[in-house]
Amino acid sequence: MKKLTRLALFLAIFSLSLQYIGCGGAEISSAKLYRGQRNYNKANELLLAALKSDPHSDEGWALYVQNLYDLKNYEKIAEVIDTARLYAIKFRGQVEDVRRNTWVQLYNGGVGAFSQNPESKEAQQAALGLLESAKKVAPDQAETYETLGEVYLAALDTPKAVGVYEEALKQVRSSHDQGVSLGVTLKMSPESVEKAIGGSPSSQQMITLAGSDSVLVYTYRSNDGFFYFEKATKGGRGLQLTGWRFTTSADAGMQPMRVSIKTYTELAIYYYAQANKALANGDKPKAEELYNKVISLLVAIQRLDPSDENASNIIPDIYSKLDEPEKAKSMYKRLLNEHPSKQLYAAYGAVLLKTQDFQGGIEAYEKSLSIDPGFENALYNLGVAYQNWAADQQKKDKKADVKPLLEKSVGYYERVRSVNPKDYNTLSNLFQLYDILGKKDMKDKTLSELEALKSTDVGNDKWYWQAMMKVYVANKNSKSADEAMKMYDKLSK
Numbered sequence: 001m002k003k004l005t006r007l008a009l010f011l012a013i014f015s016l017s018l019q020y021i022g023c024g025g026a027e028i029s030s031a032k033l034y035r036g037q038r039n040y041n042k043a044n045e046l047l048l049a050a051l052k053s054d055p056h057s058d059e060g061w062a063l064y065v066q067n068l069y070d071l072k073n074y075e076k077i078a079e080v081i082d083t084a085r086l087y088a089i090k091f092r093g094q095v096e097d098v099r100r101n102t103w104v105q106l107y108n109g110g111v112g113a114f115s116q117n118p119e120s121k122e123a124q125q126a127a128l129g130l131l132e133s134a135k136k137v138a139p140d141q142a143e144t145y146e147t148l149g150e151v152y153l154a155a156l157d158t159p160k161a162v163g164v165y166e167e168a169l170k171q172v173r174s175s176h177d178q179g180v181s182l183g184v185t186l187k188m189s190p191e192s193v194e195k196a197i198g199g200s201p202s203s204q205q206m207i208t209l210a211g212s213d214s215v216l217v218y219t220y221r222s223n224d225g226f227f228y229f230e231k232a233t234k235g236g237r238g239l240q241l242t243g244w245r246f247t248t249s250a251d252a253g254m255q256p257m258r259v260s261i262k263t264y265t266e267l268a269i270y271y272y273a274q275a276n277k278a279l280a281n282g283d284k285p286k287a288e289e290l291y292n293k294v295i296s297l298l299v300a301i302q303r304l305d306p307s308d309e310n311a312s313n314i315i316p317d318i319y320s321k322l323d324e325p326e327k328a329k330s331m332y333k334r335l336l337n338e339h340p341s342k343q344l345y346a347a348y349g350a351v352l353l354k355t356q357d358f359q360g361g362i363e364a365y366e367k368s369l370s371i372d373p374g375f376e377n378a379l380y381n382l383g384v385a386y387q388n389w390a391a392d393q394q395k396k397d398k399k400a401d402v403k404p405l406l407e408k409s410v411g412y413y414e415r416v417r418s419v420n421p422k423d424y425n426t427l428s429n430l431f432q433l434y435d436i437l438g439k440k441d442m443k444d445k446t447l448s449e450l451e452a453l454k455s456t457d458v459g460n461d462k463w464y465w466q467a468m469m470k471v472y473v474a475n476k477n478s479k480s481a482d483e484a485m486k487m488y489d490k491l492s493k
Helices: 026-036 040-053 058-070 074-087 092-116 121-137 142-154 158-181 190-197 262-280 284-304 309-322 325-338 342-354 358-371 376-396 403-419 424-436 440-455 462-474 478-492
Strands: 203-208 214-220 225-231 239-246
Touching: 026 040, 026 058, 040 058, 058 074, 058 092, 074 092, 074 121, 092 121, 092 142, 121 142, 142 158, 142 262, 158 239, 158 262, 158 284, 190 214, 190 225, 190 239, 262 284, 262 309, 284 309, 284 325, 309 325, 309 342, 325 342, 342 358, 342 376, 358 376, 376 403, 376 424, 403 424, 424 440, 424 462, 440 462, 462 478
Parallel strands: none
Antiparallel strands: 203 214, 214 225, 225 239
16 A cells, blocks of 8 residues: 655644734624624625625635635635735735645645555545645645645556646745755754754744754844754664754744755656666767756755665666766865765765775775764775785786785674675675685585575565576575575566
């Protein structure tokens, strides 16, 4: 069953009050009386009559949208809220409250409708109607576009989904870039943000959201910036930056908004698939155009969240397909000058290794490890780098002594094994190296560890069986190799 990958529950801010509405025409006065009796339908008739008599009525528009909210006529509010805001100058605060609360109702309604039965066409259409209205009532809410795109994808309407994601980027890109230009990235600590921006915030306030969740809000009057920190997830400690916005409205600034990379990711996935298809069809100019779009999106992701590993893995692959390694090197040097991170160093190392620059690649991975000594990506690829460097040396000179390089490779693979004992690729590489180095005891021990994985969840991975097939062939065990091949074929179906 398909589920939304990002379900957000927002609370309406119920600050609407009739006490702030002053005296007006006869229809408005009567409408107030009916509203006091909770007869919102009769009040609606009178307010429509009042607005027909005076289409520019400040008080009339404010009261009209409030009454529509009480009638739960959220779709109608989506149609008239901009007009209400235009004419309700004195009561604009109340109109904006209605806008926010209406968006909450429409958005949560759309998420709820879709989540109940994501495969149902009826549920999809109901969700799309509510979410499209939510987008109309509050076009600056990025969450709406992301969820809309997800529902359109579930409905197999890829063009609509892509269009919505493109709309989302137009809404958020300038704000995202403004934050990055100040030197901030997602997951920063409050102290790191202060250091990047260059000083303590003008004010800071902890506010409570749904349930027990809370957000620390930093306000910088110098740039109209509001920065939002939430409790770190996945074993992290303290608070980490999850979003920001720039606005002169204190009310808007105190409504936390997360910065999400989902829009960039979904568009990158779409254009990457299209680029691969164009390249396969021999249309290299079209492929290059699409790949460049992908690179732009992935670079934006890395600038917002340098810890994102998907971008680090895909960009080197794209430049390899385009045969433009120098462009990749230049780009990563620039990114590393801006915000050095273990993921960026690892990606840079991958680019260098693709150009047979083994020393340069190893240095990049070592810098990655200097930031995080247990970073599995860097440990594994250092093992690969030394192993491939040894193969390259032997290719150039069959008498070359590559044992020191192979020993280095073993050392890094062993560190991966200590971090992740279920990594069968690491174990199969160690099996091969121990065989070459003549370390039979270690080779047999590694084979036992590989075979022990059959009874774990790893045994359901077809690629594990492909690795085992190669190990058994190298060990001259044809019977086990055949069994491994059968398991691979079975899991591939």
